Amino acid sequence: MLSKKFKNLKAYVPGEQPGNAEYIKLNTNEAFLPLPECAWDFALQNMRELSLYPDPECKALHREIADLYKVSPGEVITANGSDELLNFAFLAYGDADHPFAFPDISYGFYEVFAQVNGIPFEKIKLDEEFRIRVRDYIDIRKNIVIANPNAPTGIALSKAQIEEIVCSNPNHVVVIDEAYVDFGAQSCLELIHTYNNLLVCRTFSKSRSAAGLRLGYGFACEELIRELHTIRYSINPYNINSFSMSMGIGILKAEQEIRKNIEKTVENREYLQKQLKALGFRVLDSEANFLFASHEKISGENLYLKLKESKILVRHFSKERIQNFVRITIGSIAQMDALTDSLKRILEEQDAQR
Ligand SMILES: *Cc1c(COP(=O)(O)O)cnc(C)c1O
Numbered sequence: 001m002l003s004k005k006f007k008n009l010k011a012y013v014p015g016e017q018p019g020n021a022e023y024i025k026l027n028t029n030e031a032f033l034p035l036p037e038c039a040w041d042f043a044l045q046n047m048r049e050l051s052l053y054p055d056p057e058c059k060a061l062h063r064e065i066a067d068l069y070k071v072s073p074g075e076v077i078t079a080n081g082s083d084e085l086l087n088f089a090f091l092a093y094g095d096a097d098h099p100f101a102f103p104d105i106s107y108g109f110y111e112v113f114a115q116v117n118g119i120p121f122e123k124i125k126l127d128e129e130f131r132i133r134v135r136d137y138i139d140i141r142k143n144i145v146i147a148n149p150n151a152p153t154g155i156a157l158s159k160a161q162i163e164e165i166v167c168s169n170p171n172h173v174v175v176i177d178e179a180y181v182d183f184g185a186q187s188c189l190e191l192i193h194t195y196n197n198l199l200v201c202r203t204f205s206k207s208r209s210a211a212g213l214r215l216g217y218g219f220a221c222e223e224l225i226r227e228l229h230t231i232r233y234s235i236n237p238y239n240i241n242s243f244s245m246s247m248g249i250g251i252l253k254a255e256q257e258i259r260k261n262i263e264k265t266v267e268n269r270e271y272l273q274k275q276l277k278a279l280g281f282r283v284l285d286s287e288a289n290f291l292f293a294s295h296e297k298i299s300g301e302n303l304y305l306k307l308k309e310s311k312i313l314v315r316h317f318s319k320e321r322i323q324n325f326v327r328i329t330i331g332s333i334a335q336m337d338a339l340t341d342s343l344k345r346i347l348e349e350q351d352a353q354r
Helices: 037-046 059-069 082-093 109-116 159-167 189-193 222-235 242-253 255-278 300-309 333-353
Strands: 076-079 100-103 121-124 143-147 174-177 198-203 216-219 290-294 325-329
Touching: 037 242, 059 076, 059 242, 076 082, 076 222, 082 109, 082 143, 082 174, 082 198, 082 216, 082 222, 100 109, 109 121, 143 159, 159 174, 159 189, 189 198, 242 255, 255 290, 255 333, 300 325, 300 333
Parallel strands: 100 121, 100 143, 143 174, 174 198
Antiparallel strands: 076 216, 198 216, 290 325
C-alpha cells in the first residue's frame, strides 16, 4: 500500500541499542557521563502539569538557550532531536530548483531527508585524507549541509572556512550541523548575525548527556527562524513535550557540570588515541566524542564482529571508502582500557592465523 513515491526509499539505520548492560556500548556517540543531579531536580520541580498541552512557543526554553548563547529568542528554534530540525530545513528550503549538497561521507540521515522529501541532492567527495575540500562548496548554488566536526570522521573545519562557504552562496541556505562542536571545534554561531542564509543546528544528545530526551536546537537570523516555525507549526506545534522542556532548561542551568563532563571526554579521547596509535591503528584527527580508526591487519567488519563477540559494540559502515574503519565512541577510562585489551588480543589472534 506504500505510496509509489516511497518505493525506493531506504530508511536510516540507527546504531544497535541492546536493552541490557551486557555490552560496553561505544557505537552511537552517547555521553558516558550521566546528567547532573541538579538537572533532574529542576526538571521534576518545574514541569508543567501533564494534563495541559506543552507551551507551543517554548518560551521559557528558548529564553534559557538565548541567554546562554547570547542571542535573542527570535533567533532560536527547538525540535524533537536535531534530526527533526534538519528535516524541517530540508522541507523548508529544498525542491527541484533548490537541491541540497553534502559530503559523500557524512551523517547518513542527510540523504534520507532528501529522499523522503523528494529533493534532488549531490554528494561531494571528501579528499584522500577524508577532509572536506572547501573549494568544492564555493558558489555552488545549492543548499548545503555540513556536519562540523564531520561524522564519522571527526575532522573539523575552522570558522573562517565555514564563512567562506556561507558567504559564497548567498541565495541558498547553508546548514552547519554542530552536533559535536562542544568537543573542541570552533562554532560558527556568531555568523548568524552577519549572514541571513546560515542555520546552525545543535543537540542535547551528545555533549549534554541527554540522547533519550530528544531535544535539538538551532540558531539563525529571525527571518529563517520564522520560516522554520511555519514548517514546525504545519507538522507538530507540540514537538517539545513538557518534560523535555523543563529538563532542557535544567540541563542548561547545569552548564558548569556539563563543561566538566566535556573536558573529561576530551581527555579520554586523547588517552584512547594514544593507545590506538601504539597498537598500529590509523586514527583520524577527531574533535568529536568518537575516534574513526582502521588497522591494516584486519578489516573494519571483522574488527566490529570480533569486538562484538567480546561484548564491545562499535559502529561499522559498509560504505566503500570507509569500510576498513570503525567508529568508536569515547567512554570511561575503564571502558577504554577494556577496549584496548580486547583489541590487543584480536590483533594477536590475527597474527597467529597468518
Ligand atoms: C547524533 C547526530 C545528530 C542527531 O542528533 P539528535 O539531536 O539526537 O537527533 C545530528 N547530526 C549528527 C552529525 C549527529 O551525529
